[in-house]
Amino acid sequence: MSNFEVFFDYIQNLSRKMLSADDKQVFMAHLKPKKLLKRQYFLQEGDICKYTGFIVKGAAKTFTVDEKGNEHILKLSVENWWLADFESYYHLTPSRYNIAALEDMEILQVTNAQVEEFFAPIPAFTAMQEVIKQNYAIANQKRVHAAISYTAEERYEDLINNYPHFLKRFPQNMIASYLGISPETLSRIRKNTLK
Amino acid sequence: MSNFEVFFDYIQNLSRKMLSADDKQVFMAHLKPKKLLKRQYFLQEGDICKYTGFIVKGAAKTFTVDEKGNEHILKLSVENWWLADFESYYHLTPSRYNIAALEDMEILQVTNAQVEEFFAPIPAFTAMQEVIKQNYAIANQKRVHAAISYTAEERYEDLINNYPHFLKRFPQNMIASYLGISPETLSRIRKNTLK
DNA sequence: CGTTTGAATTGACATTTATCAAGCATATTT
DNA sequence: AAATATGCTTGATAAATGTCAATTCAAACG
Known part of the structure; x- marks a missing residue:
């Protein structure tokens, strides 16, 4: 399946509106296939997130680095998600976050100006956009x-239930950062829950 | 200013599309003015959130109660916001949260079925909906x-900067709950930062 | 094939935050 | 006005989590 076929499938899964052959041409004309190497940055803190990229293959982290040099992972993104800092992308403000590839990636990239001009008129696309905003809002609410309510151990169990594939795919120290705890604490939690 | 005028102002602030006189009639026909007394529940854990309410006056909390009887406040909602658990409202699943009035409230209430049938065709309304989903997603991301990145004290300072009016309006123990810390810890943080 | 690098674990200890209990002030109810 | 409930503060202590350092292990690399 080609990159674009993956994308068309994705969009049809999230939206009831059908994509016409013309619509698909529009996407193929403006979505630019791009490769990112492991460790390569998609977005740097302070820059405006002018692009968004549909992830066909690979994974990335959205993170900050504090004054002590510690990394805090806000988001882990995998296939069939969008690579972007929504805040910066929609408000056109400098981003507080960095986004970097955790594996070699293939994405379909587009600028927000192109989205507004060419994709906004496509009903299936706008419907998809609404769904992802909604789902992202709900996921963040959870x-x-x-x-605010759970202990470190409960948050880890929550992750096991909701995103089990994260545990297989990402190293433990990233999971710890994503959960907001130190790698040592996560290691001890795992040791205890084995019993 | 009447309840509806407040609402029309709100919608025109968030959307470029103009409301016609007909549009306004549609809202007035289906948005039902309702009063909630302080402590009254708008939504109970386990119920499906079939209604949403535009807050004309008053404030509410969205919260859970854990097995120890401790309350965790997920969200504090005031004028010009919507009263609802988005997750339950959009997915039609039982809610994990309670919503209760913190003051006597005036809201404009509507069912999601009515929204779909009568409001969805109004461009200014759908544009507004997109904006609030987007803003809610971004606020939750922050x-x-x-x-995951800040200490209790830093989170409190963050709140001072972002929602200073919350501090004047809500008791300290609710602020603590909203920040995910105990009331005693917040009291001590305030004592220390006075210096 | 050996070397190097990064991740995970473990122990000792420090720090942060929670818990429990008491006292005080203030608001609310009757 | 008295009685009651509620919120805030403070101290003593406990529990959770972080930090630092050392070690092991395994993957990655030349």
């Missing part, structure tokens, strides 16, 4: 709830 | 970032 994560806020977990953060 | 809160997740704060939760």
